Amino acid sequence: xxxxPVVALCAAAYALKALGVVLGERLDRETAERWSLEIxxxxxxxxxxxxQSFTTGQxxxxxxxxxxxxxxxxxxxxxxxxxxxALAAAATAALLRLVV
Amino acid sequence: MPGxxxxxxxxxxxxxxxxxxxxxxxxxxxxxxxxxVLSVAAGFSVVQTCVMSLVCFTGASQLTxxxxxxxxxxxxGALPPALLLAGRNALYGLSLKGVxxxxxxxxxxxxQVVIDETTAMAxxxxxxxxxxxxxxxxxxxxxxxWNLGTLVGALAGSGLGNPxxxxxxxxxxxxxxxxxxxxLRGPEAxxxxxAGALIALALVTVTPAGVPIIASALGAVPVLLASTRxxxxxxxxxxxxxx
Numbered sequence: 029x030x031x032x033p034v035v036a037l038c039a040a041a042y043a044l045k046a047l048g049v050v051l052g053e054r055l056d057r058e059t060a061e062r063w064s065l066e067i068x069x070x071x072x073x074x075x076x077x078x079x080q081s082f083t084t085g086q087x088x089x090x091x092x093x094x095x096x097x098x099x100x101x102x103x104x105x106x107x108x109x110x111x112x113x114a115l116a117a118a119a120t121a122a123l124l125r126l127v128v
Numbered sequence: 129m130p131g132x133x134x135x136x137x138x139x140x141x142x143x144x145x146x147x148x149x150x151x152x153x154x155x156x157x158x159x160x161x162x163x164x165v166l167s168v169a170a171g172f173s174v175v176q177t178c179v180m181s182l183v184c185f186t187g188a189s190q191l192t193x194x195x196x197x198x199x200x201x202x203x204x205g206a207l208p209p210a211l212l213l214a215g216r217n218a219l220y221g222l223s224l225k226g227v228x229x230x231x232x233x234x235x236x237x238x239x240q241v242v243i244d245e246t247t248a249m250a251x252x253x254x255x256x257x258x259x260x261x262x263x264x265x266x267x268x269x270x271x272x273x274w275n276l277g278t279l280v281g282a283l284a285g286s287g288l289g290n291p292x293x294x295x296x297x298x299x300x301x302x303x304x305x306x307x308x309x310x311x312l313r314g315p316e317a318x319x320x321x322x323a324g325a326l327i328a329l330a331l332v333t334v335t336p337a338g339v340p341i342i343a344s345a346l347g348a349v350p351v352l353l354a355s356t357r358x359x360x361x362x363x364x365x366x367x368x369x370x371x
Contacts, residue, residue, distance in 0.1 A: 029171045033203040037193055038183035040207075041214045042240060045186075048221020049228050049239040065223040069251050070317050071324020071347030072216060073308040076244065078325045079340055081301040083332050093298045100302035104309045110148040114155055117302030121295030 092124040145253070145262045152245050153269030155299045156187070157277035162290075163191055164281020170198030174282040181278035185271065186243050189214040192337060212338025219345050220247040227259045241267035248307035316351045323347030 052065070081097045082088055096117040103113045160181065167177040172194065180190055189210040196206035221228070221242050227250050228238040241263075250263040312318050324347035328340035335343075 034176050041184045044214045045217045045242045046239045048218035052222040052225040067351050068348045070320045071344045074321035074324040075328030075341050075344030077301045077304045096298035111151045113306045114299050117298040118295035121298035
């Protein structure tokens with residue numbers, strides 16, 4: 029495999045990261061406060077959760093990930109430690125796949 | 129942090145930021161192994177695979193890139209979806225003013241680690257100092273785990289099994305949920321989250337991968353508009369404050 033695809037991917041990926049950071053720094057303090065851009069991360073995280081839980085490629089799929097997310101949701105609500113949430117989600121999905 | 133009162137001797141660290149960063153790192157390492165396996169199987173050399181993880185360092189894009197090329201899609205087919213997936217890192221950068229800090233070389237280095245987990249960990253904290261610490265520590269754990277895991281996978285090749293067999297594909301949504309929860313302060317954030325999820329689900333069957341995630345950011349628009357409107361009203365009521 030030639031190197032140019034690797035270089036192209038790496039360069040573009042860094043350019044995107046740096047673009048966001050540079051534009052973010054350009055905002056003056058007042059604009060940044062007025063827009064409270066932190067909120068942008070909230071819908072994006074919610075989207076990642078549902079896309080990674082309920083879809084495979086471009087299809088909706090209900091599988092072992094769904095109960096795993098429910099278990100995680102209960103543990104998040106009960107304010108369980110982070111490690112417990114991650115392990116419980118993995119164990120739920122793994123056990124269901126083993127049994128079903 | 130809510131976990132603080134639950135510290136005990138079993139945990140390796142009393143600091144919840146360290147603990148959380150390490151657990152994200154462990155889950156990431158296993159995914160990195162599967163990237164290493166996939167990338168070598170797609171025809172990249174071990175060195176090329178490791179360079180991708182070191183320099184590209186954005187998991188979803190790398191996995192997509194390698195799997196499309198492995199499936200015979202060619203570079204022209206692999207690059208656009210990989211870059212659409214990387215596009216959300218630009219959105220994250222916008223929100224990280226003050227967190228990505230330090231001299232120009234330090235900021236350039238920190239820009240490299242602006243990804244899902246570092247951004248989410250930063251914004252799950254309440255003070256700027258804690259945000260910076262969470263960002264840096266998560267970046268350190270992730271960078272180490274992602275690159276070591278990639279090397280192991282690239283050297284080992286196939287035969288390590290599917291991450292799904294260990295339920296690892298369920299770990300990231302759970303982790304993101306745990307990181308989102310502390311950010312859902314108030315009904316506006318709640319509405320933004322629901323809107324983002326609905327936008328993504330509406331688009332996922334009809335757009336290329338990556339687009340639903342980027343478009344979900346639009347879920348924040350009503351909140352952003354409401355906050356500028358509130359501010360304008362506040363300024364009109366207190367003319368000495370400006371305008």
